[in-house]
Amino acid sequence: MKKLPDVLRDWEAVIGLEIHTELTALETKMFCDCRLSHTAPPNTNVCPVCLGLPGALPVPNEKAIECIVMAGIATNCEIMERSLFYRKHYFYPDMSKNYQTTQGPVAFCMHGHLDLEVPAQEARERPDFSVRKAPDGSYAVPIRIMRIHMEEDAAKMVHVGGGEGRIGGARESLIDYNRCGTPLIELVTEPDLRTPEEARLFMEKLRQTFLALGISDCSLENGSMRCDGNVSIRRRGTAGVGTKTEMKNLNSFKSLHDALAYEICRQAEVLEGGGDVRQETRHWEPSGRRTVVMRVKETADDYRMYPDPDLAPFDLSDEFIGRCRSRVPELPDAKRSRYLTELGLSRHDADQIACNPMAARVFEEAVAIAREMAPLIANVMVNIAPTAKAITSRQVASLARLLATDALTFAQAREVAEMVDGTDEDPETVVDAYNMRQSTDIDTLAPIVDDVLATCVSQVRQYENGNKKVIGYLVGQCMKAARGNGNPKLFNQLLLEKLGV
Ligand code: ADP
Numbered sequence: 001m002k003k004l005p006d007v008l009r010d011w012e013a014v015i016g017l018e019i020h021t022e023l024t025a026l027e028t029k030m031f032c033d034c035r036l037s038h039t040a041p042p043n044t045n046v047c048p049v050c051l052g053l054p055g056a057l058p059v060p061n062e063k064a065i066e067c068i069v070m071a072g073i074a075t076n077c078e079i080m081e082r083s084l085f086y087r088k089h090y091f092y093p094d095m096s097k098n099y100q101t102t103q104g105p106v107a108f109c110m111h112g113h114l115d116l117e118v119p120a121q122e123a124r125e126r127p128d129f130s131v132r133k134a135p136d137g138s139y140a141v142p143i144r145i146m147r148i149h150m151e152e153d154a155a156k157m158v159h160v161g162g163g164e165g166r167i168g169g170a171r172e173s174l175i176d177y178n179r180c181g182t183p184l185i186e187l188v189t190e191p192d193l194r195t196p197e198e199a200r201l202f203m204e205k206l207r208q209t210f211l212a213l214g215i216s217d218c219s220l221e222n223g224s225m226r227c228d229g230n231v232s233i234r235r236r237g238t239a240g241v242g243t244k245t246e247m248k249n250l251n252s253f254k255s256l257h258d259a260l261a262y263e264i265c266r267q268a269e270v271l272e273g274g275g276d277v278r279q280e281t282r283h284w285e286p287s288g289r290r291t292v293v294m295r296v297k298e299t300a301d302d303y304r305m306y307p308d309p310d311l312a313p314f315d316l317s318d319e320f321i322g323r324c325r326s327r328v329p330e331l332p333d334a335k336r337s338r339y340l341t342e343l344g345l346s347r348h349d350a351d352q353i354a355c356n357p358m359a360a361r362v363f364e365e366a367v368a369i370a371r372e373m374a375p376l377i378a379n380v381m382v383n384i385a386p387t388a389k390a391i392t393s394r395q396v397a398s399l400a401r402l403l404a405t406d407a408l409t410f411a412q413a414r415e416v417a418e419m420v421d422g423t424d425e426d427p428e429t430v431v432d433a434y435n436m437r438q439s440t441d442i443d444t445l446a447p448i449v450d451d452v453l454a455t456c457v458s459q460v461r462q463y464e465n466g467n468k469k470v471i472g473y474l475v476g477q478c479m480k481a482a483r484g485n486g487n488p489k490l491f492n493q494l495l496l497e498k499l500g501v
């Protein structure tokens, strides 16, 4: 099979994603009071409603509706004043009601978009889109969102003693209904993505957005965020759309990217060989690095969708929508541009902090303590303590201050960050306790420099003969003489002065 870059010279990929997100922030299920838990023993969080016993009546979870409306606002969707729950029928043991409660043609959130930053080249190749050029020179393409609807998860099935995921090959299949009725939101994009890389970036951006909203822990690994990829290809320069295939089991960013890349190449091979792409659902096998047919696509008719007579049409008041709006925090894009323009961060540091809600909180608290040091605070978070788990804003601000006054080297700051992480100790105290403070007092440092220059005669000569690298050795000797407590930057500076350069 040809490689992706070769294929993409002749063919353009058309990609749309369907992304399910479990609302892990909630405590109870979508239509009953059962607890949501990943750790409870199997079939302990169940009741007549989520087991689908005849006569049990569902009551929608208001907090779940708040979450989906917030998701819609954050992705520029129109929030529909009236929408309905539908029944989608199918037979499978993971859904004992024999239908999934989902939404019909009108979902809570419709017609949104999320901007994706793309390279200039790719932006130019999209005349059909309203490409925006940002002040910093990057291009943003709006990826349209068809809808976000509310639905419920099915039970979890475990197949033991045979081929994984296949009832046929297993000796036994076990069902845990604890997951049944878990609130899910499904976001469907228009087919606006053009490369596997863009699909990956979109997914990442959506994840960051939902994390900022605090509605889900968005773990692809644990399945609280799941993605299906739809893809077709067309000859470059043509406008029609080809037949798509849908891929399931994309449970990592890498799988999402690799499965789409594989499928684009596979479709190109089929079409170039004179064949037709069949509309089908395929399963990504990360181990075999290929997709295999799962089933030929059902049509909507097969599901016999109709409005659920047990659930009244949903009317959202302006007051309710307004309340949801007020709960949407500043989102990563807005944070990033504020960090760039108002706080003077580098693009890299702004990116890193803005997309991580925990880091953003610590950063902003630290900036509130010492605003003029914002870039240095960002530096501490991104470069000095990138893996710190529980560092506080006070500690970060204090480390920034120590660096600002040259009292610590970067390497020492890293050590101190590790020492205070997870404690409530002040870095200042630690630095003093371990006698790490770098002397920046010229009267202390200058005699040390004089001594070293007097002792290291041959290195000084080498330096004078043009071997400038030897300065590193001399700084090292000064540090040694100062027992690590002299500031290397100052030593360097003093050495250069005294060597007369
Ligand atoms: P279906 O009826 O098969 O469920 P939908 O219209 O609901 O199709 O779209 C499902 C997903 O497939 C959406 O994300 C959409 O963007 C994407 N999609 C639709 N048509 C195509 C196509 N020709 N190529 C690639 N993706 C497509």
Ligand code: ZN
Pocket: 029, 032, 033, 034, 045, 046, 047, 048, 049, 050, 051, 181
């Ligand atoms: Zn229940």
Ligand code: MG
Pocket: none
């Ligand atoms: Mg569909």
